[in-house]
Amino acid sequence: MAADHSGLGLPYICGFLVACLVGCYCSEEEKTVPVSENADVGTAVVNIPLHFGITLPAEKAELPCLIVDGDQYGRFAVNENCTLHVSNPLDYLVQSEYVLKVLILGHLDGEVKLRLQVIDVQGYPPVYNATCETPVVKQTGEDRGWLLKVDGKAEAVTSDGDVLSSTVRLTDPKDLHLHPRPHLIVNTDNGDCRADVFWAVFYGNDEVAAEQLWSAEIHSLSCFSGPSSDQNIVVVNLINKQADYDPRLSYVQDNVPNDWMMNKFQEFIVYLSLTTSSRNQRRFVCQLPETIPPIRIRPVSGSDLTVDIVAINYFWIDIKPTGCPPGRYGFACQNVCICKHGAYCHAFNGACKCQRRWTGVACDISKDVISIVATPSDPRDLYISGNVTLRCKVYDVDVVTTSWIFPNGSTKMVTDTDDNEIMITDIKTTDNGPYTCQVNDSRGEVFKTDIVLDVDSCAPGRTGEHCETVCGCLHGASCDRWAGCVCPAGWTGPVCQSACPQGTYGYGCNKTCDSENGVCLPRDGSCNCTEGWVGLDCSKPCLPGRYGWSCHQICTCRNNATCHHVDGTCKCSAAWTGPTCEVSVFRNDAPLTFLVPLISVVVFVLIMLVVLYKKRRITCCVREDKEETRRLELKRLEEDIKEDLQPGWLRRWERKSNHLSPGPMIGMGMFGYVRKSQLRTPVGEVTVAAKSVRTEDTQCYRDFCREAAILVAIHEEKDHKTSESNIIQRLRITHRDVAARNVLITRGDVAKLADFGLARDVYTNTQYVAANGQGNVPVPLKWMVYTCMFVYIFAFVYVCFIVSYESW
Template sequence: MSTLKDIWYNGRRQLTCRAGPEQPVFLVGELFNLDLGREDKSRIQKLRQFIPNSVVDDTKHNFIVLLTSFFPAKEVKLYSCKLPSSQRILLRTTVDDRAVEIASVEYVDIEIRPVGCPVGKYGFLCDKNCICKNGARCHGFNGACKCPPGWNGVACDIPQQDVSVTTTPSDPRHIFLSSNVAFHCRVYNLDAKTISLRFPNGSEKRSNDENNMTVTVSNIQLTDSGYYTCTVFDKKGHSVNATIAVDIHCPLNYKGVGCDEVCDCLQGADCDRWAGCVCPPGWTGTNCQTKCPHGTYGKHCAKYCNCQNEAICSPSDGRCNCTDGWYGTDCHKPCPNRRFGRRCQQVCTCKNNATCDNVDGSCTCVTPWTGRNCDQLQTSRDEPLLESLVPLGSLVVLVAIVAAILYKTGILACSAPNTREEDKILFELRKMEEDLAQSLQPGWLGRWEKKIHHLTPGPLIGEGMFGLVRRAQLRTRKRQLDVAAKTVRVEDSQSYRDFYREAAILVAVHQMQERDGNERKSNIIRLVGLITKSAEKYILLEYAPKGDLLGFLRGIKNEEYALENLLGYAVHIARALQELERLRIAHRDVAARNVLITADDLAKLADFGLARDVYATTQYVRANRPGVDELLPLKWMALESIETGEYTCESDVWSFGVLLWEIATLGKDPCYDGRTQLSFLQMVGILRQGMRMKRPSGCPEDLYRLMRACWRDVPATRPTPEGMEKRLLQLRRTLLPPEAIQMETAL
């Protein structure tokens, strides 16, 4: 029987299922008792709506747990549902008159294969009839009708004057270079006088006194990509138009600027014009010929396995195949008591409260028992109690001495930060980024507070409309320390929110480094302290004497240009993005101007809150979204961030692609279609068309492929920061001379 009977009977519990750390899905679980004498018949009837009657009526089943949820899915995904430990399903049997656990269900893997409802049906069970007419499509969940051209209304049954433009082939992905493409202009409920098709180059084809027109473009070329507009004038002088965007694709298995390179992809991989072979999860290499290295999995082998205790990780989805004696999603849990071996399926034979080894089932007896199964009494025993107590007493004394020293030095001394001010700031942070607020430990503000009279401001090194940065000296117990003192110069709520957001991010990064043991240097600018209790508030940062990366790039002469050295800075920033990703924090403005070069030649990401204030506003464009009045770095922003104002780690990856373009061009301003100055609406239109920045002169193809991968429309298909670091290191090694490769051990 199941112990869930007492917990879930006549009740519902919410579970969390994930297809990955970034995709939680909440499911509601309900337990049904199949004993018809005890269960409400209406509940049993509800159950019959979802599962076959043969299962409900099978007397071998006592209980059924039904999990239900609504969530969008367009591709096959594996969801792992974790049961709370207090509600774990336990199945028991009897061995030697004792109850023995034979199964412990702590998580369930569910593979979702979406198929959609049949034509004319919608709803969770696809049992509702669509009302859509005239060929309109019905939404699978709510039944809403998507009307075809020429029709309007809730059921798409009201005629509408309209025009449409379509192509043959109808699937835009099947319009290949050098193929023949037909463009169809169709008129609906209009008495057309003239109909014309306008091409991307400005030329037109026109027809008079016809309601339909077909124009065929033979041997279509890459330059024919763009907007095709069909315009109709009726006999009353009214006009209606429709536009379609056409992107010419390379023929199957071809890639490159001129579609003249062969992909030869393996494992069923797709061939992308810019990225080459897009490998399925679990494979890597130029042609997808190599399985993911040990310990990695997923697309681009960019995810790291979390399997423990020598478990083998599946290269495609990261599932762990546990070794003997271990179980759980990451194989970190030893077999439950009295279980051992493969999948914990073997039952221990140990007796008399002996401990059973989870791997091989061997018994560790307790006094006075001995023997293989701990079922034999010992004849004598020794009790070396005194020997064990002496070192224990020494240890207690040692711990007390160390604690006293730490307290005297102030390490264990309790600080009393201004909790009221901290709570107020946390409230504001939660409105902006809940993950950031949750990552801060109590007292974060007070622990970093410095005294204003210990700071000696120096010359101005950065200035903008709302903020400024000075080189300054901070007096510490040991010495005078050079710092960059960053402050706001306009006292408004937005400036202070940005100020505290930047301070909170730097504190959170420092806390994460402490938790991880400082295994390697951070590539995020180091926080030195905060000054918040004076009229002028400061964020004190490490001073980077070599300035920002943009100025460094623009100061390079052509004869000094060494791309392999500059890519080292890109690797540093990819690592910085990994640090932010672990905290689930978006930077929002990854660009060369916001990267600082330290004295030891490390590139560090900076400016998390006031970047648009400190630098000249020529890099920023005023947004005109409804209700939004702010300066935005449009040419560095992902399309989804421009349109919705939402920032994620994936949108930072897009910006990182632009940073790579800046490195490859030695700091030129990003330009689209030859234009460096673009308005908000122009930028949206260009990106929606699929236009991206062109490959810089002298830029290696592999580097440009990485840029294009960062600029993919769908955020989830962009490379991860770990994947970008790996690809940059590989590219850098191909550019280094052999003697440099031998000398280099790590960046």
């Protein structure tokens, strides 16, 4: 090929002649310069005269430098200042080194040699993964939409019992008012596709919510489409820039803009990772923590009203790839593709899928002498009764004739090299097959290449063997050549005219709803709950005090009445009546005979409370110091059972808390928890059943410490050999809860009586006396007195109530 240098002028010609005269005996200089393979087009690589220490003449040519060799694919160019820059995308796998010969006008040596080392960049070029291909949107201009359509729904409970339901739909960039715009990173080099979206939290209300979540150690949220072992997952991460210990922080630092990390007024970054192997719409149901701290939000944008969220019933996200217009890619379809020669552009990351005979990042480097380019290039745009143009392109060959060989064996010869394309109109299935382009050059060599046409779809809106029938599909359904109307989710029928029957939803109405107290929507199966019910499957009733649709109605029941969560009706207690339980059943003209026994009962109860208080059977509800309470209780216990306890028993049996490693809970009683734990001893760790106080009050401490003291008394009894007997010998202690559940079997198959939580020292406590005719068998004297007393009070009140009620 001849180059046209007519515009360079006389200085260029003179310089070229000088270079030709002296170039045969002058030595060439050579220097090496690195260049990254992901350098953008237009990136300056090196100023050649400055790099070689050459001074250009004062009156230099319009283009004083010229690449004369070493750049067969046209990857580089020089400007009027002799600065070498990238003119086309580089690819390390195509060519890792370039040795350029550059002609410099006015330089005595004529030429310099510049060696360019292409640096391999990890993750570049991007990989075209057909697994997560998206459709091409038939629109252009600035109104491009999102690459992904996102629908989300959540249901939360406020601190006052109200239920809030929120639905979010993102189908257009204008729907999301975020500053700065989200940052997208895409990885498609494996079997699935992963998209990472980063967003810097700036707004005050969002920062408060992020701070509350971080303080409650809620740092991530996982959402699955199917089993948790499935690769389809969405993970929402909350990143604190100040948390240096967080291993996720380094990944965020490597992928977000530097000004995000340097901004001292912005502390949190939300990082969403989507991994999916499907091009269809998927629902991701999120795993929520059982409890969350109160999170203050502003339900209405721009309003001063705020509410505190205390629970989240459910949260799910629907994600559907929708694609970008031709030549666009990215999260908001904001990037321009660089793919050439009919290559497909991946909407996620802009990766190019080259047609045959083309290679390189942008598919602009020919691999062979001859190639065929189809228009339209995407097979999805070819259909029966449509048209396609095939063009044969030849490189660096002096073409004499070009011939086309068709699938039926016929041939068409083209002698004009400028007219080497054919058009196939009104495509039929008989037109499918290989089309071969054959080129004969001036040296007698023959070059061939072919392309296979495989068209099996009808034009949009038509179906049938010969595409003779119009589909007429409704509700946005697509038309398939053989199946006819392919209905969207929630619709069925020949032309998708009918909604899914109640209880079914999804594509083909083949999924069953899980709604217990509501109606499911046929499109996505989400439940529309009836009155009084909430939750993902409408299985949760309204919280106490709320009723009606979404639990928005506030109950008006009074006097401790129970409010029905569906209609708000009140269930009154015995002493009240009326719609809201505001009317007392005791009328103002009640006979005085009823008030007298009632007052007597009240006085009697007050006297008993005073007696019990004096005898320290009940105590006032004053706040006590825990250590002081524990010390006093231990002292009282020592006095109660001092005959059974040996001096220094607490010191001998007490262990440090850090020697005990609590495990899972295996039981729970009235006053304590029991956990399977590990106790560190001088001979190693021992598995034990560890009991802890359930409620830290005086009564719990008393019962807990009493049980510990009784166990010590049993184990330190001088005449009792635990290794030889499994019977506790009459230590004057009554177990009071002998049952199979309280018997443990030792390693030597010996049954041991356990759980002394109800045991008592019957001689010093005097709560038990000998029963007549039963020898030394004790009976609970005081319990019997108290029981009789309360039975008497109950009977007395009941009789008085009946007599008074009948006297009305």
